[in-house]
Amino acid sequence: xxxxxxxxxxxxxxxxxxxxxxxxxxxxxxxxxxxxxxxxxxxxxxxxxxxxxxxxxxxxxxxxxxxxxxxxxxxxxxxxxxxxxxxxxxxxxxxxxxxxxxxxxxxxxx
Numbered sequence: 001x002x003x004x005x006x007x008x009x010x011x012x013x014x015x016x017x018x019x020x021x022x023x024x025x026x027x028x029x030x031x032x033x034x035x036x037x038x039x040x041x042x043x044x045x046x047x048x049x050x051x052x053x054x055x056x057x058x059x060x061x062x063x064x065x066x067x068x069x070x071x072x073x074x075x076x077x078x079x080x081x082x083x084x085x086x087x088x089x090x091x092x093x094x095x096x097x098x099x100x101x102x103x104x105x106x107x108x109x110x
Contacts, residue, residue, distance in 0.1 A: 013072030
């Protein structure tokens with residue numbers, strides 16, 4: 001895996017408050033995880049499990065990591081000397097390979 005970024009922050013999604021609104025998410029996690037960030041020059045439309053999504057970037061985070069990723073979280077990255085994000089997780093999927101090169105593939109959008 002070519003490392004070109006650092007995952008620096010994870011914010012859980014807001015949660016419903018029971019009265020039709022949302023409350024602030026749980027505490028933000030500060031991280032320092034080397035990863036690969038592929039910012040797409042054009043938005044890509046992907047069909048995943050029958051759902052069409054517009055993806056603006058894809059992150060690849062090697063395993064093992066101490067955090068899990070889920071739809072609705074927001075992530076920030078250090079990339080090329082700048083901060084990129086927050087980017088919303090549209091979908092995260094884990095790939096486990098027999099050769100030990102396992103990773104998360106995370107589809108992102110602003």
